[in-house]
Amino acid sequence: MSEEDSTIREATWSDLPPELLDQIFRRLTFPDTRRMSAVCKPWRSALESEPPAGVLSTVPWLMVGDEAEGGGLPKGARRIGGSVRRFFNPVERRWYEIEAADFERSVCHAAVGDWLLQSVCGEGKEEEEEEEEEGEKWEVFFLNPFTKVRIDLPGVHSPFDLGICSVVPTCTDCMVVLIEKGVMELRTTVLKVHQQKNQDPTASYTHQTTFELDILDAVYCGGLFYLYGTSWMGRVLSFNPNNGSLHHLLNMFSALSQPLSINLVESLGRVLVITRGDSGGGWCRAYRLDFSAKSFTQAMEELEGQTMFIGAGTPMSISAIGAPGGTVYFSKCGTFEGGMCEFRRGNESNIAALSPLDHGLYGLPGKHVSRWPVSLADDGMFDDNMDRLHYIRMPRVRVFADSSGEWFATGGIEGVWVQAPLY
Amino acid sequence: MASTSNSTSSKIITLRSSDGEVFEVEESVALESNLIRRMMEDDCANNIIPLPNVTAPIFYLVIEHCKKHAEMKDNKEKKKELRSQGEELLKSDPHTYSNLMEAVNYLDIKSLMDLTAQWLADFLKGKSPRLIRELLKIKNDFTPEEEAEILERNRWAFD
Numbered sequence A: 001m002s003e004e005d006s007t008i009r010e011a012t013w014s015d016l017p018p019e020l021l022d023q024i025f026r027r028l029t030f031p032d033t034r035r036m037s038a039v040c041k042p043w044r045s046a047l048e049s050e051p052p053a054g055v056l057s058t059v060p061w062l063m064v065g066d067e068a069e070g071g072g073l074p075k076g077a078r079r080i081g082g083s084v085r086r087f088f089n090p091v092e093r094r095w096y097e098i099e100a101a102d103f104e105r106s107v108c109h110a111a112v113g114d115w116l117l118q119s120v121c122g123e124g125k126e127e128e129e130e131e132e133e134e135g136e137k138w139e140v141f142f143l144n145p146f147t148k149v150r151i152d153l154p155g156v157h158s159p160f161d162l163g164i165c166s167v168v169p170t171c172t173d174c175m176v177v178l179i180e181k182g183v184m185e186l187r188t189t190v191l192k193v194h195q196q197k198n199q200d201p202t203a204s205y206t207h208q209t210t211f212e213l214d215i216l217d218a219v220y221c222g223g224l225f226y227l228y229g230t231s232w233m234g235r236v237l238s239f240n241p242n243n244g245s246l247h248h249l250l251n252m253f254s255a256l257s258q259p260l261s262i263n264l265v266e267s268l269g270r271v272l273v274i275t276r277g278d279s280g281g282g283w284c285r286a287y288r289l290d291f292s293a294k295s296f297t298q299a300m301e302e303l304e305g306q307t308m309f310i311g312a313g314t315p316m317s318i319s320a321i322g323a324p325g326g327t328v329y330f331s332k333c334g335t336f337e338g339g340m341c342e343f344r345r346g347n348e349s350n351i352a353a354l355s356p357l358d359h360g361l362y363g364l365p366g367k368h369v370s371r372w373p374v375s376l377a378d379d380g381m382f383d384d385n386m387d388r389l390h391y392i393r394m395p396r397v398r399v400f401a402d403s404s405g406e407w408f409a410t411g412g413i414e415g416v417w418v419q420a421p422l423y
Numbered sequence B: 001m002a003s004t005s006n007s008t009s010s011k012i013i014t015l016r017s018s019d020g021e022v023f024e025v026e027e028s029v030a031l032e033s034n035l036i037r038r039m040m041e042d043d044c045a046n047n048i049i050p051l052p053n054v055t056a057p058i059f060y061l062v063i064e065h066c067k068k069h070a071e072m073k074d075n076k077e078k079k080k081e082l083r084s085q086g087e088e089l090l091k092s093d094p095h096t097y098s099n100l101m102e103a104v105n106y107l108d109i110k111s112l113m114d115l116t117a118q119w120l121a122d123f124l125k126g127k128s129p130r131l132i133r134e135l136l137k138i139k140n141d142f143t144p145e146e147e148a149e150i151l152e153r154n155r156w157a158f159d
Helices: A002-014 A018-025 A030-036 A041-048 B034-044 B056-072 B076-092 B094-107 B110-124 B129-136 B144-153
Strands: A061-064 A084-089 A094-099 A106-112 A115-121 A138-143 A150-156 A162-165 A175-182 A185-196 A199-211 A215-221 A224-229 A235-239 A246-251 A261-267 A270-277 A283-290 A295-298 A306-310 A316-319 A327-330 A339-343 A351-356 A398-401 A407-410 A415-418 B012-017 B022-026 B049-051
Touching: A002 A041, A002 B094, A018 A041, A018 B094, A018 B110, A030 A041, A030 B110, A030 B129, A106 A415, A115 A162, A115 A415, A150 A185, A162 A215, A175 A215, A215 A261, A215 A270, A224 A261, A261 A306, A261 A316, A270 A306, B012 B034, B012 B056, B022 B056, B034 B049, B034 B094, B056 B076, B056 B094, B056 B110, B076 B094, B076 B110, B094 B110, B094 B129
Parallel strands: A106 A162, A306 A327, B012 B049
Antiparallel strands: A061 A084, A061 A415, A084 A094, A106 A115, A115 A138, A138 A150, A162 A175, A175 A185, A185 A199, A215 A224, A224 A235, A235 A246, A261 A270, A270 A283, A283 A295, A306 A316, A327 A339, A339 A351, A398 A407, B012 B022
């Protein structure tokens, strides 16, 4: 009798109807749904089906580099040899170490949805490197750290610095622009990803464009890529991936009151420029670009009801559900530690709070973060002979091994916003 | 439209649970259930409404929760009290809690569904699959191989 009773008990939780399980699981964070999928088979099946529309948890995770110091390493060097990367989930305020063999020796250039755009220097990977410079081959691929799915793209001959993706690579019209920065010169490579039935997608290169621009950031919006570069007084350009044409849209650097960083973000179909500066304890401003009028306006109202996550190659703007509105989070890039700006509603210019990463939603427990430099000259990276434009340049990607064979990278993007799936 | 919970002129609805017990419930409480609302609209209003999927003890629990939920509006203390009762039930008698959730789902009571699902979600948060099975008395129906495969695939989530 009691045994029968207990079988009924055991069956109950597993037998809940799918729509009821859904009500429960949609309230969990992604890591919890992973744990729940290991409880019993019915729960696993419920969690393997598509999540209901509109319940995607949109607050992204932050992937951070494994910083390495000393031993003659250049400043900002990070370890890339291992197959583990660290992710911070701000909702749980918890770190996760995610392992994927494809992380080994790879550098991240961009993120789109839950996909990372990675590259690996082929040098010394299989056979010992020869005397070649030309033959140096870089593997380029998308990696989903949560499912470990890898989508290979054609390799490139030289390292690139920044990638921008139009949509996730599982979509038909995914386009990727690879940006390689030379001295006062920029080369872009456009990749079109072709979906194939029951097969891995293939990708092909289309246009290669070379133009003079020191690029800081780029975003995709409505069929075009927008680039912000500092050469020639801070230009915003549009880049058409279908024909490789480049259009100068506007100059705006002179109006930006000497920012420390400039980033682009697409928000509700508009392109915004987000700037940071250091005078008066730090400030952050948002500008809306109007391309038809070739003009821009300071537009703090664009931040209302939105939470923005700023970082080269990985910016996103989400409606502030489950996240504070009117808030901008910056990931670490170049000489900048991350930070957060929160805007008071209705107040156009004041920053209510500005804090390094150890405060706020993205507080990283136990991590020491240096304060924002009081002035540019206080920062060791700043050289009086360099002008301000150089200072805010995003450093080029370099990958190297030390004498013991451990691999490091410098430059590129260091904090990556990546969206974890809900289920 | 749901009427207020003032009992002055409230109509009484008669409901019968699967095990034959008859309940008399104020209309305002009964109308929290979209199922009952639909049945009444389909004209069972003057008859006894049968609830073939809900037993008397569970239905009693549902009504209790509905009443308390109506009271707790804008009352923090009550809210806390209801929550801790819910959590207590989940810990002491998970079987009944799952029946409660099923009944709430069947009766289509949105407010209670939100509450009970949220309490359960909060209970599940951060717990290992093994602990959940133990606490909720769920049978592990995976083969060791299947289980190892799931754990391996998302090892980062199980440390």
